[in-house]
Amino acid sequence: MQLETYISDLLYRYDCVTVPEFGAFLTHRVSAKIHDTTHAFYPPKKALSFNEQLQNNDGLLANYIADVEKVPYEVAVEKVAKQVKSIKSYLVEGETIAFKNIGELLLNKEGKINFEPSLHINYLTDAFGLSQFTSQNITREVYKEEVKAIEEVIPLVVTPEKRKSRSYLKYAAIALVALTIGGFAASNYYVNQIETHNQLAQEEANQQLEHKVQEATFVIDNPLPAATLSVEQKQTGNYHIVAGAFRMEANSDKKVNQLRTQGYKARKIGANKYGLHEVVYASYSDRLEALQALRQIKHEHNRDAWLLVKALD
Incomplete structure (x- = not known):
C-alpha cells in the first residue's frame, strides 16, 4: 500500500x-x-x-x-x-x-x-x-530630482541691473509660449483628422462588404445527403477529475481534443476565479465512482490529476 x-x-x-x-x-x-x-x-x-x-x-x-x-x-x-x-x-x-x-x-x-x-x-x-x-527591475528617470540637484550646485541669480539689460528675454519667453500653444493646437488638429479619416474608411469598407454580401448568390448543384448526428449526453455531477487549467482557452481546447482521442469524455467546465480554463477527464455524480476513476487515471495516465468538488451552473 x-x-x-x-x-x-x-x-x-x-x-x-x-x-x-x-x-x-x-x-x-x-x-x-x-x-x-x-x-x-x-x-x-x-x-x-x-x-x-x-x-x-x-x-x-x-x-x-x-x-x-x-x-x-x-x-x-x-x-x-x-x-x-x-x-x-x-x-x-x-x-x-x-x-x-x-x-x-x-x-x-x-x-x-x-x-x-x-x-x-x-x-x-x-x-x-x-x-x-x-520580472526585470523597472528603472525610472526622475528629472525633477536631477534639476533640483543641479540648482543646488549652480544657483541662478539675476540682479535688477541684469534684468534691465536683458529685456529681450521677456519677449523670447512670450514667443516660446505662443509657439508651444500653436504646436499643441496643430498636433490636436492633425490627430483629429487622422481619427476622422479612419472612421470614414471603416464605414466605407463596412458598406462595401454589406453590399457584396447582399449581391452574393449561393447555388448548390450537388447537395450533401442528410447526416444523422448522435448527440453526446451531457455529463452531470459535482465530482470532476481535473486534467489541467490553462490561461489560453485555445490550449484548453487542444487538451480536450487530445484526451478525447485517448478515449476520455473530456470537456471544459469554465474558468476559475483566476481566469484559468479548467479541463476535466470526466464528471461523476457518485463520489466513490469518481475516486475509483481518479485512482486509475493517476496510475495509468496522469499522476498530477486531482478531484474537484464543485457544483456547476
Missing part, C-alpha cells in the same frame, strides 16, 4: 491529515509574495509541516482508504498500522523515509522526527497553473 498517495490526495482538500500512532501532516495558506532583491514572484500556496504530537485516529485517512480500496474500515486501520510500524523501524535504523510529493522524514539525535517538505507540488487548488517567475 502506497500510504503517501492517499495522504497526498487528502492534502488537496484538508488542512490536517493524521496518520494514527505516527503524526499529522498540516498545511496553512501562504499569500503570494515578491522577493525584494531577485524580483521573483511566488504564487500563493499551502505550506506543509509535520506534528509528531498529533497521533489520535480521526478516521479521515482510514475512511478514505476503505472507500478507494473497497475494504472494511477495520481492515484499512490495520493496513495503516502495519505501514506505520514498518516506517518506524526504518527510522530507528537511521534511514530517511521519502514520501513522494510530500517530503522526507528522519530521526534526529533526540529521537524526534524531522520533516523536510517537498517543494515540487502546491496543494492549494486555487493556485493551480500558477508558477514562479522573475
Whole structure:
C-alpha cells in the first residue's frame, strides 16, 4: 500500500491529515509574495509541516482508504498500522523515509522526527497553473530630482541691473509660449483628422462588404445527403477529475481534443476565479465512482490529476 498517495490526495482538500500512532501532516495558506532583491514572484500556496504530537485516529485517512480500496474500515486501520510500524523501524535504523510529493522524514539525535517538505507540488487548488517567475527591475528617470540637484550646485541669480539689460528675454519667453500653444493646437488638429479619416474608411469598407454580401448568390448543384448526428449526453455531477487549467482557452481546447482521442469524455467546465480554463477527464455524480476513476487515471495516465468538488451552473 502506497500510504503517501492517499495522504497526498487528502492534502488537496484538508488542512490536517493524521496518520494514527505516527503524526499529522498540516498545511496553512501562504499569500503570494515578491522577493525584494531577485524580483521573483511566488504564487500563493499551502505550506506543509509535520506534528509528531498529533497521533489520535480521526478516521479521515482510514475512511478514505476503505472507500478507494473497497475494504472494511477495520481492515484499512490495520493496513495503516502495519505501514506505520514498518516506517518506524526504518527510522530507528537511521534511514530517511521519502514520501513522494510530500517530503522526507528522519530521526534526529533526540529521537524526534524531522520533516523536510517537498517543494515540487502546491496543494492549494486555487493556485493551480500558477508558477514562479522573475520580472526585470523597472528603472525610472526622475528629472525633477536631477534639476533640483543641479540648482543646488549652480544657483541662478539675476540682479535688477541684469534684468534691465536683458529685456529681450521677456519677449523670447512670450514667443516660446505662443509657439508651444500653436504646436499643441496643430498636433490636436492633425490627430483629429487622422481619427476622422479612419472612421470614414471603416464605414466605407463596412458598406462595401454589406453590399457584396447582399449581391452574393449561393447555388448548390450537388447537395450533401442528410447526416444523422448522435448527440453526446451531457455529463452531470459535482465530482470532476481535473486534467489541467490553462490561461489560453485555445490550449484548453487542444487538451480536450487530445484526451478525447485517448478515449476520455473530456470537456471544459469554465474558468476559475483566476481566469484559468479548467479541463476535466470526466464528471461523476457518485463520489466513490469518481475516486475509483481518479485512482486509475493517476496510475495509468496522469499522476498530477486531482478531484474537484464543485457544483456547476
